[in-house]
Amino acid sequence: MTNKKPDKVFVWPIGTRIIHWMLALSFTTAFITSFYEELLHDHVALGFIFGIMIIYRIIWGFVGPQYATFNTFKLSLPELKFYFVEKIKNRWREIPAGHNPASSWYTVWAMVVGAVIVSTGLLLYGVQEAKGLLSFLNDDYSQYMELLTAIHQYSSYLFVTWVSIHIAGVMVEQFYHKTSMVFAMITGFKKAKGEDTKVSPILKFFSFSIIVFAIATYFFIVSSNYNFLTSKKFTEIDxxxxxxxxxxxxxxxxxxxxxxxxxxxxxxxxxxxxxxxxxxxxxxxxxxxxxxxxxxxxxxxxxxxxxxxxxxxxxxxxxxxxxxxxxxxxxxxxNTHSHIPKSVFKDKKIKDKSNCIACHKNFDQGELDDMNIIYPFKN
Ligand code: HEC
Ligand code: HEC
Structure with a gap:
């Protein structure tokens, strides 16, 4: 079999590349939106994309094309050590077509930490916010909301650290080893020796269905406030x-x-x-x-x-x-109101900090949902 381009191997078909970039994009935006209470639904919707992509990546690891499957991963510790020793000793070493030992380890741990983030996120949404598919858990497990928050948060920070190491590694490849690694995940081609990968029509169809499904889920969540993925247990009290x-x-x-x-x-x-x-x-x-x-x-x-x-x-x-x-x-x-400037509470529209309804719509019906906070002091 011959390759389409000499000295280059087609390693990352479009499906793999899209998973990669959708994971990167959904994580980054979910991370940013997590700092804004009022963007909770966007955060959750992005978390769904991230979660679907992780599940998809795991399935891809079993049934996917060559180079993407877990059985091509190099996960032995001596191999990993050898990889780094050679990296230091030989700037112009040959690189493998698929995952090298470092990127194999990286991918496996990214999947594990990603799965922890997604599952604690889903649990937290149910246990703490009393919303979504797992809202029924709020009854019995509300005492765990802080623990879940901690795991969710720290695993996200771990993921950020992990991704930074990955990016640093890619930069070293790009600029020191000059393997043009940055472009591999864009064009799909890697400067290496090996056979071009091939994707069957069934796998192609599968990839695109999942991608469409993930995007549709995102829009389903953000477009209607309380559907079955975001419905809330605590409704307005009369x-x-x-x-x-x-x-x-x-x-x-x-x-x-x-x-x-x-x-x-x-x-x-x-x-x-x-x-x-x-x-x-x-x-x-x-x-x-x-x-x-x-x-x-x-x-x-x-x-x-x-x-x-x-x-x-x-x-x-x-x-x-x-x-x-x-x-x-x-x-x-x-604590929850400490970042609101004192002057805001003195504003003539609000008058007093006890005037909860000025900022919490339907407060007198027990409504304290993050989605219903009015920010009279912004703008
Ligand atoms: C005569 C008027 C009046 C009535 C009747 C009244 N309150 Fe109040 N309440 C006030 C005022 C004035 C404040 C101070 C905050 C404000 O300006 O709204 C206040 C504050 C409060 C606060 C503190 C809010 C905070 O800042 O955390 C609570 C709790 C409260 N009231 C409960 C009650 C309950 C329960 C009843 C019914 C038994 C009641 N109030 C009836 C006038 C009233
Ligand atoms: C000036 C506007 C304003 C007033 C007045 C106000 N709040 Fe808030 N409240 C906010 C904002 C903004 C947040 C979101 C804080 C954040 O971003 O973490 C918040 C958050 C909260 C939260 C936490 C919600 C959550 O799920 O994170 C509770 C509970 C709450 N407020 C209760 C009250 C009560 C009770 C009163 C009246 C005694 C009150 N607030 C008065 C603006 C206000």
Whole structure:
């Protein structure tokens, strides 16, 4: 068999190249969007592309064309050592057509770390955000949200480090060994000896179907807010229907504060101190004793201890043994709002930090979704 180009081998067919660049692009953009709460759906959608590409790459490793399959990987440690020794000793050494020992190790670990990132991401979306396919896990596993966050975050940092090493390696090939490695993943051709790879029509069809599927999934997620991949367990609460007394009496001067944002003992303090309620004096004349006790019951039943929502779990954790009278006094609230300049809360549209509804749409229906945060101070 002859090669199309002398001294060059066709190693990376279009499918492999697209996987490579879609992995790179989806990871980079998912990483960037992770720093913006309001871009959670974009982040998740990009994570889906990344995840589908990883699964595809693993399947490709078994059924794919030559050079892409795992059985052509060079994974023995002596080979890896020899690779680096030769790299240092012989600048003009010949390079293999497929994966060299370093890139074999690299690819395997990238798949493993990538799979950890994707699976913890999916779990986190269910356990913490109570959204998506795994939202049912929120009931029983909400105490693991911080652990999952840590694994998800640190594995992403590990991936960034890993990718940096890879890029550095490619640069050394490009500029020191002058093997023109950068272009291999673009054109598919590598300066090496070996046979051109061939891809069967079935594999080609398979590749393109997966790629179309991944892109379609992305658009499916970002185009409609709550479909089956992003649907949320906690929908808007009708407090009037749940407790008319609470909704009317405690929604009189301000919008109701959802009970799940403070623990029972905090609500007890609020109710015990109604005569000194943040500068207001609320007496039996305003809210009768029987109404007060019915409100109390409602608040206790629905307090933070009884909720598996992200905000409840995190408020409880942040409080330790403290039981403040205000949500804005909890360390969790302070932390999540610490980057908002003080002047923003004094703005005439907002007036006060306790005016949650100014920034959290449908807050009085228990809605604290990242997707519903209004940023009145941006723009
Ligand atoms: C007479 C008016 C009035 C009524 C009735 C009232 N509040 Fe308030 N409440 C206030 C004011 C004023 C504040 C201070 C924050 C603000 O300006 O909105 C406040 C603040 C709060 C806060 C603290 C919010 C934060 O900053 O974290 C909670 C919790 C609260 N109220 C709960 C209740 C509950 C529960 C009831 C029903 C029993 C109730 N309020 C009824 C006037 C009222
Ligand atoms: C000036 C606008 C503003 C006001 C007022 C405000 N918030 Fe927020 N809140 C934000 C922003 C912005 C974020 C997202 C923080 C971030 O980017 O990490 C946030 C985040 C949160 C979160 C975390 C949500 C999550 O899932 O990450 C909770 C809970 C929350 N706010 C509760 C409240 C409550 C309760 C009040 C009223 C006592 C309040 N906020 C008042 C702007 C505001």
């Amino acid at each position: 407090y009037k229907a749940q407790s008319l007394v609470f909704a009317q009496e405690c929604g009189d001067c301000h919008k109701v504060y959802p009970p799940f944002l403070l623990p029972e003992k905090s609500w007890k303090k609020v109710m015990d101190d109604l005569d000194n309620h943040f500068g207001e004096e609320i007496t039996e004349a305003n809210i009768s004793i029987s109404k007060q006790s019915s409100i109390r019951d409602f608040l206790y039943e629905n307090s933070a201890e009884h909720s598996t929502r992200e905000s409840s779990v995190k408020i409880m954790k942040s409080l330790g043994i403290r039981r403040p009278k205000a949500i804005t006094k909890t360390p969790y609230w302070r």
